[in-house]
Amino acid sequence: MSIIRKIFTNSRSQEDGIFFTDIQKILGFKPNNLECYRRAFTHRSSNKLDSDGNQINYERLEFLGDAMLSSVIAAHLFNQVPSGDEGYLTKMRSKIVSREHLNELGRDLNLIRFIESKVPAQHFGENIHGNIFEALVGAIYLDKGYMYCEKFIKKRVILPYVDIAKLEGKVISYKSLLIEWCQKEKRTFHYDVFEDNGIDGQRFFGVKLSIDQKVVAKARATSKKKAEEKASQRAYFAFQEKINTK
Structure with missing residues (x-):
C-alpha cells in the first residue's frame, strides 16, 4: 500500500x-x-x-x-x-x-x-x-x-x-383556527400582504388582517406565511374569549 x-x-x-x-x-x-x-x-x-x-x-x-x-x-x-x-x-x-x-x-x-x-x-x-x-x-x-x-x-x-393533555391545548396554526372561526360565524376576513423591506435591504413582508372589513391585527416577518401566521396569532388573542366559547 x-x-x-x-x-x-x-x-x-x-x-x-x-x-x-x-x-x-x-x-x-x-x-x-x-x-x-x-x-x-x-x-x-x-x-x-x-x-x-x-x-x-x-x-x-x-x-x-x-x-x-x-x-x-x-x-x-x-x-x-x-x-x-x-x-x-x-x-x-x-x-x-x-x-x-x-x-x-x-x-x-x-x-x-x-x-x-x-x-x-x-x-x-x-x-x-x-x-x-x-x-x-x-x-x-x-x-x-x-x-x-x-x-x-x-x-x-x-x-x-x-x-x-398539553397537546390537546396546543395550537398548530392560528391562521387555520381563525379562518375556521370566521367561516363558522359567517364573518368576512382578508389578509392584505405587501412588501415591507427594512433599511438593511433584507426582504420583509407586512400583513394587515381584516375581519368584517376592519383591521384587527398587523404583523411583519421574513415570509408571507410567517407574517400571516403572526397576524393571525395576534387576532386570535384579541378574539380569544369569543373563539373559545363557541
Missing part, C-alpha cells in the same frame, strides 16, 4: 470512527451500515451520484422517515387514547409531527453538524433541522428495521415530548 493511500485510508477510518461514536450516542444503539446515516446528512448540493447515476442525498430518506414517524406516533395515540375518534387522532398526530416540532428535535440533537454540503450552513432555511431528523429516522429503518425505528422515536419524541 502506498504512503498516500495509507494516509487516506487511516484518515477515512478515523473519520468513520468519530462519526460512528457520535451517531451511536444519538441513536442509543450501534449502527450497522454507516453509509445509511451518511446519506441522511448529504445535501443535494454535494452533487453525489451512486453507481447507477442516481442522486445521493437525504431527500428520499426524509420521505421514508416521515412515514415511519407517522406510523409509530399513530400507533401510540391509538393505544393511549381509546376514546379518540379519527379526527381527534389525526389532529393530535399533526401536532406531534408538525414542522415546528421536528425542527426543534433536529436542533436539540444538533444534527446540522453532520451535514455534507457545498452550501454554507447559514444559508439553510429553518426546516433543514426537521428534514434531516426525518432522514435520520429513515436511515434507522433501512439499517435496523421497524423495531429499532420505533425504539428511537419513543426515546427521542414520545417520552420527552408527548403529553396528551
Whole structure:
C-alpha cells in the first residue's frame, strides 16, 4: 500500500470512527451500515451520484422517515387514547409531527453538524433541522428495521415530548383556527400582504388582517406565511374569549 493511500485510508477510518461514536450516542444503539446515516446528512448540493447515476442525498430518506414517524406516533395515540375518534387522532398526530416540532428535535440533537454540503450552513432555511431528523429516522429503518425505528422515536419524541393533555391545548396554526372561526360565524376576513423591506435591504413582508372589513391585527416577518401566521396569532388573542366559547 502506498504512503498516500495509507494516509487516506487511516484518515477515512478515523473519520468513520468519530462519526460512528457520535451517531451511536444519538441513536442509543450501534449502527450497522454507516453509509445509511451518511446519506441522511448529504445535501443535494454535494452533487453525489451512486453507481447507477442516481442522486445521493437525504431527500428520499426524509420521505421514508416521515412515514415511519407517522406510523409509530399513530400507533401510540391509538393505544393511549381509546376514546379518540379519527379526527381527534389525526389532529393530535399533526401536532406531534408538525414542522415546528421536528425542527426543534433536529436542533436539540444538533444534527446540522453532520451535514455534507457545498452550501454554507447559514444559508439553510429553518426546516433543514426537521428534514434531516426525518432522514435520520429513515436511515434507522433501512439499517435496523421497524423495531429499532420505533425504539428511537419513543426515546427521542414520545417520552420527552408527548403529553396528551398539553397537546390537546396546543395550537398548530392560528391562521387555520381563525379562518375556521370566521367561516363558522359567517364573518368576512382578508389578509392584505405587501412588501415591507427594512433599511438593511433584507426582504420583509407586512400583513394587515381584516375581519368584517376592519383591521384587527398587523404583523411583519421574513415570509408571507410567517407574517400571516403572526397576524393571525395576534387576532386570535384579541378574539380569544369569543373563539373559545363557541
